[in-house]
Amino acid sequence: MIDVMHESLKIPVMGLSEEIRFDEFKKQFNSVREKGFKLDGHKLTLTPVFLKVLSVCLTQFPLLNSSYESRDQWVQWEEHNVSVAFDTPNGLMVPNVKRVNHKTILEISKDLEVYKNKVRDQV
Numbered sequence: 001m002i003d004v005m006h007e008s009l010k011i012p013v014m015g016l017s018e019e020i021r022f023d024e025f026k027k028q029f030n031s032v033r034e035k036g037f038k039l040d041g042h043k044l045t046l047t048p049v050f051l052k053v054l055s056v057c058l059t060q061f062p063l064l065n066s067s068y069e070s071r072d073q074w075v076q077w078e079e080h081n082v083s084v085a086f087d088t089p090n091g092l093m094v095p096n097v098k099r100v101n102h103k104t105i106l107e108i109s110k111d112l113e114v115y116k117n118k119v120r121d122q123v
Contacts, residue, residue, distance in 0.1 A: 016064070040106055047084065048108035055080040055100040084112065086119045093119045 029046065037044055058065040058080050066076040080101040086093045095115040100108060 040110075042106065042109045042113060045109070045112075047112060048105045051082050051084070051097060051100050051108050052103075052105050054082060059101060084115070086116060088119055088122070090122070093122070095119070 029044075029049075033044055062076045063074065065080060066074045069075050078101075079099050081096050081098050082100050083094045083096045086095070095118070097108060097111050097115075103111070
């Protein structure tokens with residue numbers, strides 16, 4: 001166990017942080033929500049929109065969706081699998097939304113609804 005932990009420390013870690021002002025976007029988004037817009041019966045939320053935006057960014061900058069395998073070797077992943085944290089009384093549950101790059105905002109929203117219900121049922 002200690003050997004595995006020691007080896008894991010050799011894996012490069014990257015962090016990325018950006019501050020984004022989206023006042024105008026939020027204003028437009030709220031305007032759409034106030035009109036009662038729903039996606040096939042699903043209430044529109046920001047999370048599936050952000051996941052889709054993230055996927056578009058990963059398409060434009062594929063190195064951000066890669067892993068370091070060995071000296072000078074990076075594997076770029078085709079699929080955009082994104083984890084989303086849900087706060088529960090038992091702690092965070094972090095399901096993984098698979099293949100975001102192949103899904104519409106509606107499909108991502110439906111996946112999140114399924115995960116939310118599963119998390120709720122486990123509490």
